[in-house]
Amino acid sequence: MNMNHLLTINKSGINGLQKKLDITAANIANVNTVGYKKNDTTFTELLHNANTPDEVRIANAATNQSVNRGVAVSNQSVNFIQGSLSSTTSSWDMAIDGEGFFGVRDANNQLYLTRAGNFQRDAQGYLRTNEGLQVEVEETIPQNQWPNGDASVSANGVIIIQSNGQSVTVGRVILYKPENNENLRSVGNNLYQAVDGQELIQSTNQQEAFGRIHNYQLENANVNLADSMTDLIVSQRAYSINLKALETSDEMSSVINRFTE
Known part of the structure; x- marks a missing residue:
């Protein structure tokens, strides 16, 4: 040899x-x-x-x-593979039980996908990630006009805020799915992008195929x-x-x- x-x-x-x-x-x-x-x-x-x-x-x-x-x-x-879920005390924390992803956008309106649902509202009232990316929401009321109060998010993403004794439906969290997870590339910060030319499927009001959203919970690392x-x-x-x-x-x-x- x-x-x-x-x-x-x-x-x-x-x-x-x-x-x-x-x-x-x-x-x-x-x-x-x-x-x-x-x-x-x-x-x-x-x-x-x-x-x-x-x-x-x-x-x-x-x-x-x-x-x-x-x-x-x-x-x-x-x-x-799905990670386990853990309970939290924040009404803006969300976890997906299923194959979908949250959509978030940066300052250039570039769409990214993430499974990390530890969100919060900023000073202007917009729902954002810890890094400041805006969460994709189908708005019933513009986010900067949402009332203050306790929020709840249904399994299909509908956001309801309790304010002054009233329940106000303000929007719906949109979930996304790629044609194949192998078509996603990691870009850091728990964010993913679809490879060029790959289509992302957006959820509607009936989003069972994308997974159920669990409010007051977060998905742990797998x-x-x-x-x-x-x-x-x-x-x-x-x-x-x-x-x-x-x-x-x-x-x-x-x-x-x-x-x-």
């Missing part, structure tokens, strides 16, 4: 496991982030290279005349801390072994080079 092959294989293992460690660490760090969706990684074997006649076989009886070039992270994807810690330990050990193998391969290469001087 060519010594360069050994170095390449060990290097690919270190690079792949470093990505796995980074992703696992990010999942663990966000275990308490509202609506966070963990990232999964998939590894794949790299292509085989045929051995040449002048290369040393691993064993005389070896019949496999090729060696692969190591491993690579073939896919990093967001896992959109990170399983025990599984993530296990992945972290296994990846760390594999990383250390690959690093040691790389050092050994380098030492062997140095010895061989001295023989050929």
Whole structure:
């Protein structure tokens, strides 16, 4: 086997496991982030290279005349599995039990999707995220004219505010669904965007297919801390072994080079 092959294989293992460690660490760090969706990684074997006649076989009886070039992270994807729900004391907190997403817009009117429903009204009366993005609402009354009072949000998103002994319907929270969750890309801050050309389906008053909205609740991160810690330990050990193998391969290469001087 060519010594360069050994170095390449060990290097690919270190690079792949470093990505796995980074992703696992990010999942663990966000275990308490509202609506966070963990990232999964998939590894794949790299292509085989045929051995040449002048290369040393691993064993005389070896019949496999090729060696692969190591491993690579073939896919990093967001896992959109439902997280558990927890109760809160804020009437503007919402959680989706289902496949839909809240729609939020930035100052440039760019639409993003999120599962984090920890909203609040700003000084002008608009419903916003913690980062200041405006929540998509089908308004019955303009948001800056909504009365002050205790709010309730129905399962299909209808917002009712109790004010001066009256129940005022002010609007409806709009939910969105992509054609396929794989068509969403993460842009940070728990926000997602549809890949160019992919259609987003908007909910109507009958939005059962998008999920039920639970008021006074938030969706927890879908990170399983025990599984993530296990992945972290296994990846760390594999990383250390690959690093040691790389050092050994380098030492062997140095010895061989001295023989050929």
